[in-house]
Amino acid sequence: MPAPEARFPGQAAIEAYGNAGFRFAGMSHRGSILCLPSGIYAWDATRLDTVTPADFARVFSECSGGGVLLFGVGRAMTRPSLDILRAFIEAKIGLEAMDTGAAARTYNVLLAEGRPVAAALLAVE
Numbered sequence: 001m002p003a004p005e006a007r008f009p010g011q012a013a014i015e016a017y018g019n020a021g022f023r024f025a026g027m028s029h030r031g032s033i034l035c036l037p038s039g040i041y042a043w044d045a046t047r048l049d050t051v052t053p054a055d056f057a058r059v060f061s062e063c064s065g066g067g068v069l070l071f072g073v074g075r076a077m078t079r080p081s082l083d084i085l086r087a088f089i090e091a092k093i094g095l096e097a098m099d100t101g102a103a104a105r106t107y108n109v110l111l112a113e114g115r116p117v118a119a120a121l122l123a124v125e
Contacts, residue, residue, distance in 0.1 A: 006042035011035065013111055014104040020123045022104075035107060035119040036062050045122055048073045048080065053087035056120065060091045063118050068094035070110075072103030072121035100124050 012025040014035075021030040024040060032043040041058065045051045059069055069088070071080060077099045088095040098106070100121050110117040 008040040010039055011037065011111055012040060013108045017100060017104050017121070018124060020125055022121065022123065030123070032123045033121050034058060035121065037116065037118065038062060043120065045120070048078055048122060051080070051084065053083055056084070056087065059093070059118065059120065060087070063093050064091045066092060067116055067118060068096055070103040070107050070117070070119040071095055071097045072100030072119065073097050074100055074122045075124045
């Protein structure tokens, strides 16, 4: 029997980040995460230079046709690849890339304001 998917069912503020993971809803998670309207999911992505459009499949299926994804690209701001940018344009989803700390803080502000928000956050040390 396959292991159950790592998921927090709902949206929650990011309480802390670093040490290769995140803290939210009183829990900690080691690794990267996707924060979507349906929940917070473990995300296998580890480094921006290895992320492909396929890594955003859940984002494209859940958020297609509108909205914006905050993409925390790691410790320092680096632009995502043209393939990723094109995939978001085709899905009609805005993509705002920023360092992971800025993305987590922006996610928390938008969540507190009750605005629709999604984020893909690469874990940082």
